[in-house]
Amino acid sequence: MSKKIAGAALMAIVLAMIVGRFTVKADEFTKEDLERWQNEYMSVVEKGRALWVSPELGTNGVACAQCHPNAANTHPETYPKFQQQLGRVIALRDMINWCILNPLEGPTLALDSAEMIALEAYILFERRGVELAPGKH
C-alpha cells in the first residue's frame, strides 16, 4: 500500500517537472501583466460606476448617485459591521441590496452577481487610501 502511494507521488513529481518546463512560473509576472490586470480591474470599476448612475438598477428611476455622489457616505471600510438598524453584523453587499430594495424600489441582486461585484469595485475604488475600520459606526 505505502509503496503504491510512494510510487504515485514520484510519478506526480516527475510529471510536474516535465509539464513545468512548458508553463509560466507562478511567481513571475511582467509590467505588461500588471498593466493588463489593472485594466481588467478598472473595466469592472467602470461598469460599477455605470450602474451607480443608472436609473435602470431600480424601478423608480432613482440612482445610487442621487444620495451618494462619488459613492460618498457608504463607508465600505467599516464592513462587515453591526448594522444597528438590522440588529446583526452584515457585509457591504447586504447594504447595497437594502438600498436597491428600498429607495430604488428594485429587485435585489444575487450576492455573487457580476453587477454586485462591479458596484463593490466602484465603491471601494472611490474610497481608496482610507484605512480599514471594520465594525466602525
Added chain:
Amino acid sequence: MTELKMNRRSFLKSAGALAAVSCLPVSMVELAFADQKKNFTFAYISDSHIQYITGGGFVRNWDRGLIRAVAETNLLQPKPDFVVFGGDLAQLGMKEELDHGAEMLAKLNYKTYCVMGEHDYYLDLGEYWSKLYGPHYYSWDHKGVHFITLNSIITYDEWTHERWPTAEQPMLEMAGLDNPNGSPFMVGEEQRKWLAKDLEKVKKDTPVVLFSHSPIQKIYKGWNFWTEDAEDVHALLKPFDDVTVVYGHVHQIQYNQIGNISLHAVMATAWPWPYPQSYAQAESHLPKLTVPMNRADPFFERDATGWQFINMASGRVAMSYNLYNNTNRTVAFDPKTGTPRDSAYQNSENRIPPQTHY
C-alpha cells in the same frame, strides 16, 4: 381675581400655556424687544426634486417630503409673512415634474417666492418654470428688509449652447451632482449688472437678504457646492451693514461668515447629501464655523431632510431647522461674535458623535 389670589384652576391653565410655549423652538417665539418693522418671520422650503417615472407616476419618497413640508408650514404659529422655495422643484426639468410640484406648492396658505435651481433650468433654460413663477431674478422690499433672488446656476455659454447634441443632454449632464462633464455655476455678468443697479437705491443700513440656489461661496467645486463669481457678488454686497445669503443645493446644514455677509444653507425635502469631506479623493472647504447635521440614517426615510422657519427680528437670519427624526437646530446671527452660531452645538464640547462625518 387679584394678582395674589390665583386659584388652582387658573394656575394649571397658565402652567399649561407655559409648557406649550416651552415646547416650541426658540425662534418661533416672537421677540418683543425687536424693531417692530423687522419683527417678522418667513418659511423656507427647498430641493424637492419631484421625479417623474417613465410610464407614469412620481417617486413616492420625494413627493412625501414636499407634502409634509407644505402641511407643516401651513400650521406655523406665528404665521410667516411669506414662503421661499429655494429651487430644484423638479429632478429633470420636465413639465410633468414642475406641474406636479407646483400643484403641491399651491397648497401653501402664503405668498410664495421661487428660486431657480439647475434641475428646473437645463431642459429648456427655465422657460416652463418662468410660465409658473415669472422672472428668473427679481427683488422686493418687505417691512424694512430688501430681498433679492438670483439665478445662480447658469454656466458658460459654450457649455450650455454649443457642446451637446440634443436639448435634453445638458439637463442629464447637470443633474448628476458628481458628473465630471458638469460645469461650474455662476451668477454671470448680466445679473451682476442688474444687481448693482438694484442695490443703488437701497440705503446702506437696510438689511439685505439674498436668495440663491447655489452657495455664493466656494466649498467644493466637484459637486458644484460653488459659485464661480462668488467674490464679484460679495463685492457688490460689501457696502451694506447687514447682508445674509440663504442658499439650497447642498441638502445639508452649512453656515459661514465672510466679511459682512452671513451665509446659511437649507435642508432638502427630498434627500440629504454627504458633506464633501466624506469623499476621500477630494479636498473640500467646509466653513470652519459649520457644525454639521447628524449623519443620515437611511432606515428613516425622512431623516436629514426638513424645512426652515426664519426670524428676521435682528435684521439678520435666525434659522430654525425643522428636522423630522432629529432634534431641531437653530442657527442665528450672534452680534457678540459677528457670526451665525448654533444655539446648542457651537462649542466643541457640546458636539455629539453623529455630527462626525467621514
